Amino acid sequence: MNITKRYTIKQVARAAGVSSQTVSRVINDQRDVSDETRAHIQQLIRKLGYHPSALARSLIRRRSDTLGVVTAGLRFNGPSRTLNGITSRVDELGYALLLKELPRFDSGHIDPLLQTLLAWRVDGIIWAAPEVGDNRAWLEQGLATIHVPIVFLNMESRPGLSIVNYDNFQGARQATRHLLDQGYRRIGHISGPLDWWESRQRRAGWQQALAEAGIEVQDAHTVAGDWSASSVEAALPRLQRQYPGMDAVFTGNDQMALGVIKLAGKQGLTVPDALGVVGFDGLAEAAYYWPALTTISQDQYLLGCTAVEQVMQAIEYLREEGAPPTPQTVVLQPELVVRSSSLRLTAE
Amino acid sequence: MNITKRYTIKQVARAAGVSSQTVSRVINDQRDVSDETRAHIQQLIRKLGYHPSALARSLIRRRSDTLGVVTAGLRFNGPSRTLNGITSRVDELGYALLLKELPRFDSGHIDPLLQTLLAWRVDGIIWAAPEVGDNRAWLEQGLATIHVPIVFLNMESRPGLSIVNYDNFQGARQATRHLLDQGYRRIGHISGPLDWWESRQRRAGWQQALAEAGIEVQDAHTVAGDWSASSVEAALPRLQRQYPGMDAVFTGNDQMALGVIKLAGKQGLTVPDALGVVGFDGLAEAAYYWPALTTISQDQYLLGCTAVEQVMQAIEYLREEGAPPTPQTVVLQPELVVRSSSLRLTAE
DNA sequence: CTGAAAGCGCTTACAG
DNA sequence: CTGAAAGCGCTTACAG
16 A cells, blocks of 8 residues: 545646536546546546545435345355355446345344444345344334335245245255155155244245155154254254154255265265255255265355346336335245255166 | 435434534534433434434545455355455444455456445455466556555465465475375375466475475376366366376365365275375365365464454554554464375274 | 534536 | 536534
8 A cells, every 4th residue: 555645526626727527527427528628637537546435426426326235144155155146246237335244144133234234325235144033023113214225035025025035945845856756755854943934944845745745744754953064963863763764855955965965874874775865055066975966956146146136126216216116026946956866766 | 115214414403402513422422412412312313213324424534434355256165254254353343344256266357346445435455355367467556546454365475565364385285294194105186276376385385295205296296176076077087197006185175175085986996095185175064075074274264354453453553653554464374174084094 | 511614525506 | 518606414623
């Protein structure tokens, strides 16, 4: 860094021998400036290293061209892929991004965070943190204080809110059907933590597929993990005790599926012959597990992009119509990716 | 969202029957306001849902209490864990975060991105994108235009710049030494892409350890992958052809180690007996690979926190002394985590 | 303990 | 094609 002074529009104007108004026109690529004057000013701006203040600009234009994003669990694969999509799309649209991360997934204390976002006058908000426990309780009171469009990700449907979701229920149903198609009949489930809405959806999809196949589902046929591979070390043996003769496991994510594959190996159970395994998420590495993992793939990057589209649409609409658009829910469909871990009927 | 109007400090002042100056004092928790007046105003602020404008505030205070972060490859584990550390620490310090992601790792076209950060008058910048190709070429010209403290992550040392690094060289040396200690002698290396500074450092560390053990290192003993497990499908066979009798592989990251484990399995090579494997990064899942992966663990969360500390220190110093502090380089040491994939001497 | 005035660095009508 | 004036919503001395 160096410590030379920062220039203002006035100083640039004086140096160029014009009014600040004219400099403003050049900065903002407006017409009504002679080519000569424009070139002169542009050159001067570069030479001085002048950066117009987005602060002053936003203040008077009453728009910041900035989006606020609230995320959680960035160290995990899903949230970071989603954020990846958000940053890319936002960047393409020439917007800036103010990032906030919840300290914990179930954190419901969002007041200071929301204050900051609103204080910076973001034009819209993307709430990318998952619905866990009662971390949506603030909506009841807090929503009224938000004067800008807001889009929620991975959240249960609520009237009046804009939401973008992956269809966890259908994904899980598909995964389970696939196992049924492969001849597995005693299919257990290791879910994510049940205070996650997504966990409950996936469990419900598993249950639905079994019910449709005329298979009785008992509470004993499922246990909860914590999304980590290590949680399977306790969860799988418990599930095996509760569900004797279990011949397949559908897990709430790929990491836990990895844990199942590893533990099954230690137990001398061959995957997929003695135990079919299907995960959820579509991690890139899942193809390199041994055996390769069948999974339900979600494109989290796309999820992020879609969220940006939605909130930008709402922002545009609000500007043009003076009122927010009708909220809508967008549901993306995940995809079954079949690999060896669940294929026992035919050779791959 | 609702569409009620936004209040300004003046309106709050009028509603409270005081001057905006007094409201300002309440907002900023300054003294010299009677308890009664303060309580009254605070209540009014809540009631009206008034959020002071950070824009106006930053404009006049000439500080934004905001940090800019430039990252790349958020969909990967390392960058997102680092960002996780950054957001946490920044949040604790009451700062806001403006996030920018490079479209590609080797993107050297950082002008518009830098413009945006400076336009928003960030108080400091953390450059968290890795050094790849000539994506640091802009430093020569561009650095002069940056008037705020900036800290770089994972970058080769350069005079006059503040840097926070993990010691890739020592980490790789340690990994290779460990393999030597386990009796492996023909140790190949699958590096990351060689336009990455970190790849080259890791390769150099591997080479150094072998040289120290009196083992001749040839170019044929290493090939480059692209960090992905899938790149190993081509890289490993090539390496095996080039290096007959290779008894161990050190890979530039954990994903590629996973690829090696899988491919070795297909080839009928037992890990660790026929082939020792050590990775780099310390992914949580690496403990659940089969066999469990020995790796060099970096705490990327800590890396992010450290970067924040460094830039904040520089900001403080600049404010107090009127000049930037002497730039310094902080080097963090990674840790060897021994698991089954490299243990052939003793039972685990 | 409280307030009137000036100003941060821009853009927006408006006038010429 | 160009400029003077007003104002966005705050904070900072300064005065009382």
